[in-house]
Every structure is written in structure tokens, then in C-alpha cells.
Amino acid sequence: MIQKQLRWGILGVGQISEILAPAIQSSRWAVPYAVSSRSQKKAKEFAERHGFFKAHGSYQKLLDDPKVDVVYNSLPNWLHCEWTIKALKLGKHVLCEKPLANSLSECKKMIKASKMEKRLLVEAFAYRFHPQTMRIKSIIDSGKIGKIRIIRAFLGFPLNLGTSNIRFKDQAGGGALMDIGCYAINVIRYIVGAEPLRVYGHELMGTKHPVDLTFGGILAFSKEILGVFSCTFLTVRDFQLEIIGSKGNIFVPSPWQPESTHPSFTLQLGTKKQVITSKRGGNVYCLQVDQFSRCIREKVEPNLSLQDSLANMAVIEALQHSSKTGREIKVIKS
Numbered sequence: 066m067i068q069k070q071l072r073w074g075i076l077g078v079g080q081i082s083e084i085l086a087p088a089i090q091s092s093r094w095a096v097p098y099a100v101s102s103r104s105q106k107k108a109k110e111f112a113e114r115h116g117f118f119k120a121h122g123s124y125q126k127l128l129d130d131p132k133v134d135v136v137y138n139s140l141p142n143w144l145h146c147e148w149t150i151k152a153l154k155l156g157k158h159v160l161c162e163k164p165l166a167n168s169l170s171e172c173k174k175m176i177k178a179s180k181m182e183k184r185l186l187v188e189a190f191a192y193r194f195h196p197q198t199m200r201i202k203s204i205i206d207s208g209k210i211g212k213i214r215i216i217r218a219f220l221g222f223p224l225n226l227g228t229s230n231i232r233f234k235d236q237a238g239g240g241a242l243m244d245i246g247c248y249a250i251n252v253i254r255y256i257v258g259a260e261p262l263r264v265y266g267h268e269l270m271g272t273k274h275p276v277d278l279t280f281g282g283i284l285a286f287s288k289e290i291l292g293v294f295s296c297t298f299l300t301v302r303d304f305q306l307e308i309i310g311s312k313g314n315i316f317v318p319s320p321w322q323p324e325s326t327h328p329s330f331t332l333q334l335g336t337k338k339q340v341i342t343s344k345r346g347g348n349v350y351c352l353q354v355d356q357f358s359r360c361i362r363e364k365v366e367p368n369l370s371l372q373d374s375l376a377n378m379a380v381i382e383a384l385q386h387s388s389k390t391g392r393e394i395k396v397i398k399s
């Protein structure tokens with residue numbers, strides 16, 4: 066019997082957990098129940114800072130806690146598969162950070178476990194839960210900007226190259242494509258509502274880091290639609306999305322972290338520009354926690370399916386293959 070509020074537990078107390086914890090705290094559907102870290106001290110300090118009841122000195126202890134209903138997996142990419150499957154097998158629902166895993170084969174194992182255990186698993190692309198995203202999609206689907214021709218997505222921010230950030234670890238699903246390029250691919254596929262047929266990718270490797278610090282990609286769809294993206298750890302903060310159609314275009318200044326109070330984007334038809342503000346804004350991470358909890362409680366499908374996550378990873382792998390071989394790659398249906 067599922068209770069009204071679900072008890073959330075967090076695996077790992079890193080950067081993103083610091084952002085998710087207040088979202089769990091403020092959600093009326095969730096209870097900030099337990100946190101876990103490899104360090105008991107870190108877990109205790111985090112729990113005290115964010116009002117969680119329990120602090121565990123290992124991830125396994127949190128999973129063994131029968132009171133935990135939902136696990137938020139905020140571990141580095143190379144630990145997503147292992148700990149998500151462990152959690153699912155112990156009867157927990159899992160919100161797992163993006164990208165869902167390090168590879169397509171890992172994604173498949175996670176999806177299989179979610180189906181077998183009948184537990185919800187969702188990739189934490191928070192922007193997919195925000196009304197701004199849905200508003201943009203509905204304008205496009207209404208045909209207002211005509212036929213979509215080009216989608217451009219840019220993600221960049223300065224990452225300190227002198228640190229030992231998880232994003233610099235090669236075997237660990239590091240690099241710009243995995244870390245932020247996954248958003249660009251996800252939004253382009255979502256807007257088009259189909260899978261690309263072919264992709265071309267180009268990576269710029271670091272000299273001292275064994276990962277792509279910059280990645281550029283092209284996604285070719287049928288019906289004369291092209292998605293173009295770039296992602297990098299080497300520029301000023303720059304996140305943008307533009308959808309260009311045969312009759313108009315949409316420019317989104319904050320596609321992945323829409324503003325809480327007045328999220329807005331620009332719709333241009335001919336010379337006429339209109340700023341559109343989503344009425345029901347809110348913190349994107351709170352919306353994610355609310356909707357994930359509601360999906361469990363009310364047994365409704367989340368806005369982001371596991372098939373969608375799988376297809377996203379198939380495109381990531383095709384782009385990686387392309388950049389290694391210098392060839393255009395056909396995307397295999399997942």
C-alpha cells in the first residue's frame with residue numbers, strides 16, 4: 066500500500082544532490098528520509114543541512130533500509146547501472162541522474178530490471194517535467210512556425226581543468242557529450258518527435274584530459290529536418306535552443322533550467338516577435354520530484370519514457386562512433 070508521501074533516499078552527496086535535496090524537502094509528495102555517502106561524516110552533515118532523518122555511511126545500507134520508497138541515484142555515470150539495478154531489486158523506485166547509464170547495453174539491463182521488479186525508473190532530465198518545455202512542444206505541434214527545418218542546441222560552461230572532476234574520467238562516461246550533449250540530443254529528438262536516421266559527430270579532446278572537452282554533432286532526420294548541437298566545458302555559461310521552421314522560429318534562452326517565476330521564450334512569425342511566458346512555472350527540480358512521486362502514487366506514465374532514454378543513448382553511441390571513425394553513422398533502432 067503506497068502512502069501519500071513517499072520516503073526519498075539519496076545515493077551520494079555531491080553537487081547535484083545539494084540541489085535535489087531542497088526540492089525533495091519542499092515537495093508535498095515527498096519526505097526527505099535518508100541520505101548515504103561513502104563517508105558517514107559527509108552523510109550526517111548533509112542530512113543535518115537538508116533535514117533528512119537518517120544518514121547512512123554506505124549506499125548499501127540505504128538500500129537495505131525498508132522504509133526507503135524512492136532512491137535518487139546521483140552517483141557518477143559509471144555507477145548508475147550497478148546501483149540502480151541493486152535498488153530496483155530491493156523494491157525501490159529509482160530516479161536516476163542523466164545520462165541513464167554509460168552505454169546502451171547498460172541501459173537495456175536497467176530497463177529489464179525495472180520491468181521485472183515492476184518499479185518505476187526515470188532518467189532525471191528535469192526540464193522534461195517543466196511546463197515551458199511542454200508549451201514549446203505544443204506550439205510546434207500546432208504548426209504555428211510551419212514545418213520544422215533546423216533545431217540548434219548549445220550548451221557550454223567553464224569547468225575548472227585543474228580539478229579532479231568526474232567529468233574528466235574517460236572510462237567513467239566523462240566528457241562533454243555524455244555530460245551535457247545528452248540534453249541537446251534529448252531536446253532535438255523530443256521536438257522532432259522522431260529518431261534521427263544518421264548522425265555525424267566531432268570531438269575535441271583535451272590535451273591533459275582523456276575526454277572530449279568540446280563536442281559538435283549533426284542529427285539528420287527524415288522530412289528535411291536537421292538538428293545541430295555543440296557542447297563544451299571551455300566557454301562562458303551559454304545554454305540556448307532555437308527551433309527554426311518554414312514560417313517562424315522559437316528562441317529559448319533557458320531551455321534546461323527554465324526560470325522559476327517567469328520562464329519565457331520568444332516566438333517570431335515574420336517580423337512580429339512575441340515573448341511567451343509559461344504561466345505555471347516553478348523550480349524545475351521540484352517539479353521533477355513532484356511528478357516522479359505522483360507517477361508512483363497515481364500509477365501514471367511519466368513524461369519521459371525508458372524507450373526515450375534508450376533511444377537517446379543509441380544516438381550518443383552513434384555520435385561517439387562517428388567521431389572515432391570520422392564517418393557519418395546510421396542510427397540503429399533501439
Ligand SMILES: NC(=O)c1ccc[n+]([C@@H]2O[C@H](COP(=O)([O-])OP(=O)(O)OC[C@H]3O[C@@H](n4cnc5c(N)ncnc54)[C@H](OP(=O)(O)O)[C@@H]3O)[C@@H](O)[C@H]2O)c1
Pocket residue numbers: 076077078079080081082101102103104107139140141142144162163164189190191231244
Ligand atoms: N540533472 C542535472 O541538472 C545534473 C547536474 C549535475 C550533474 N548531474 C548528474 O549527476 C551525477 C553526479 O554529478 P555531480 O555533479 O553531482 O558529481 P559529484 O559532485 O562529483 O558527486 C558525485 C558523488 O558520487 C559519489 N561517488 C561515488 N564514487 C565516486 C568516485 N569514485 N568518485 C567520485 N564520486 C564518487 C560521491 O558521493 P559520496 O562521496 O557522498 O559517496 C560524489 O559526491 C552525474 O551523473 C551527472 O551527470 C545532473
